[in-house]
Amino acid sequence: MTAAFVFPGQGSQAVGMGKALADAFPTARAVFDEVDAALGEKLTATMWEGPIEKLTLTENAQPALMAVSVAAMRVLQAEAGIDLARDAKFVAGHSLGEYSALAAAGAFTISDTAKLLRIRGNAMQKAVPVGTGAMAALLGLDLAAAKAAAAEAAQGEVCDVANDNGGGQVVVSGHKSAVERAVEIAKAKGAKRAMMLQVSAPFHCALMKPAADAMAEALAKTNVKAPVVPVVANVLAAPISDPQEIVKRLVEQVTGTVRWSECVTAMASAGVKTFYEVGSGKVLTGLLKRIVDGATGMAIGTPDDVRSEEHTSELQSHSFISYA
Numbered sequence: 069m070t071a072a073f074v075f076p077g078q079g080s081q082a083v084g085m086g087k088a089l090a091d092a093f094p095t096a097r098a099v100f101d102e103v104d105a106a107l108g109e110k111l112t113a114t115m116w117e118g119p120i121e122k123l124t125l126t127e128n129a130q131p132a133l134m135a136v137s138v139a140a141m142r143v144l145q146a147e148a149g150i151d152l153a154r155d156a157k158f159v160a161g162h163s164l165g166e167y168s169a170l171a172a173a174g175a176f177t178i179s180d181t182a183k184l185l186r187i188r189g190n191a192m193q194k195a196v197p198v199g200t201g202a203m204a205a206l207l208g209l210d211l212a213a214a215k216a217a218a219a220e221a222a223q224g225e226v227c228d229v230a231n232d233n234g235g236g237q238v239v240v241s242g243h244k245s246a247v248e249r250a251v252e253i254a255k256a257k258g259a260k261r262a263m264m265l266q267v268s269a270p271f272h273c274a275l276m277k278p279a280a281d282a283m284a285e286a287l288a289k290t291n292v293k294a295p296v297v298p299v300v301a302n303v304l305a306a307p308i309s310d311p312q313e314i315v316k317r318l319v320e321q322v323t324g325t326v327r328w329s330e331c332v333t334a335m336a337s338a339g340v341k342t343f344y345e346v347g348s349g350k351v352l353t354g355l356l357k358r359i360v361d362g363a364t365g366m367a368i369g370t371p372d373d374v375r376s377e378e379h380t381s382e383l384q385s386h387s388f389i390s391y392a
Contacts, residue, residue, distance in 0.1 A: 070341040072300075073152065075137045075161035075168035077326075078271075080349035081129045083118040085369070086136040092371040095146045096139035099178060103135040106179035107186055111135070126268055127189035130164045131182045137161075137168035137347030138178055140369050144346070147374055153296040158307055158335050160300035162352060163231075163272070163326050164188070166318065172346070173295030175314060180290050184283075191282035192322070193269050201270030202244040203230060204251050207237055208260030211329070214238035217257055221250035230272035234329030235358020239265070241273035272326055280322035287315045305330035307338075328352075329359050336360040344368055 089096035090112070100112050114122050115132045123129060144150040152159065152173055161169035164185060171181040206214045211232050218227045218240045226242035227250050233239065240250050247264070254262040270276070292314055298307035301317040303324040308314060332343070332355075345352045345367040353365035368374060 069155065069157040070339055071156055071344065072158045072160065072335045072340045072342075073141070073156050073169070073172065073344045073346055074159070074332075074352050075165035075172065076133060076345060076347045076349055076351050077162035077165045078126065078129050078133065080347065080351050081120075081123055081133055082348060083120050083123060084116055085132070085348040086112075086139055087116045088371050089136070089139050089143060089369075093139075093143045093147070093374075095142045099139040099142055100135055102178045103131060103182045106182040107131065111182075124268075125189075126193045127186055130167075130185040130189040133164060133348055134168045134171065134181055134185055135178075136369065137165065138171050138181070140346045140374070141172040143374055144368065156297045157338065157340050158298055158300050159295065160331050160335065161302075162328055163302065163321070165347070165352075166299065166302055166321065168347065169299050170295060170314065173297050173299060175293050175295040175299070175311070176290065184286055184290060187286045188279070188283055188322070191279035192271060192276060195277070195279040196269055196275045198268075200244060201242065201273075201275055202247040203239055203241045203265045203267045203270055204247045204254075204263060205237065205239050205265055206250070206254040206259050206262045209236060209238060209254055209257060211238060213257055214240065214254065217250050217253040217259075218242075221246050221253050223249065226270075226274045228273035229325050230270075231326045232329045233326075234332065234355050236260075237355070237358070239272075241270040242275060243270075272322070272324065274323055276323045280319050283322055284315075284319045287318060300331045300335055302326045302328070302331065305334050307334075328355065332356060332359045332363075336363055342366070 159169040221227045225246040227246035230241035231239040251262040292311040305327040342364045350367040353367045356365040
């Protein structure tokens with residue numbers, strides 16, 4: 069097997085996402101209905117009608133993005149005959165996308181995933197008072213240089229590497245003043261660009277400890293099964309399948325670095341040549357080109373993507389490869 073299915077994280081949301089899938093495929097509509105029922109509200113109304121400010125709220129964006137990813141995956145299973153256990157070597161997701169990957173691979177039910185992501189979104193938002201934290205993108209520095217900039221900027225405060233997205237794109241997170249210092253230090257170290265990000269909280273840093281505690285409590289009450297295909301964990305950049313380890317790594321992920329570049333590199337090193345980004349947008353497909361030379365990336369999130377002859381033939385070429 070030379071394919072992996074990957075799932076996007078926060079930042080890929082857009083008003084209208086998933087609507088065409090729901091209109092075209094009953095399989096997709098059923099996923100959105102299940103998410104609405106789990107949350108006890110019409111999240112789909114926010115997804116499809118906006119406003120974008122409401123959709124972008126972390127508590128809404130996280131379950132919404134998962135819903136689109138899992139709906140698209142279910143459509144691929146129903147329409148293209150995809151069987152993850154047979155056709156994928158790995159699944160993986162960027163930050164909240166790891167939950168989408170686990171839901172797609174059967175570790176969580178859709179209902180439980182929606183509830184977990186609502187808890188996660190709320191907890192991450194409430195972990196740090198508004199205005200206290202910040203995030204910044206450091207572009208054109210390698211990971212080592214970005215880590216050095218963050219360490220130099222901390223000065224007794226929190227300034228951690230939140231995301232290693234590959235291709236010289238590293239995001240730092242922590243106290244606002246420390247992150248601002250990191251921007252200036254990165255520029256002095258030769259960053260092509262270093263800029264503050266418009267985010268509602270400093271994700272994936274030590275300040276998120278209250279949110280990690282909340283997720284530990286929520287996950288302890290959730291039934292977790294072994295996924296049908298290994299998930300490459302953000303914090304390990306390595307595949308795991310054991311339910312207890314999945315829980316442990318999801319808790320660590322709240323405060324830990326999303327090692328996306330290493331995740332993709334690990335999958336490619338294990339023989340993956342084609343990456344299907346399932347869900348809203350094409351962010352991960354764009355990053356792929358900066359991480360692995362020669363890998364093929366395809367984004368699948370609309371009915372046209374599912375029906376595309378190029379996508380369908382490529383998918384079917386993986387559908388009947390043996391495990392040998």
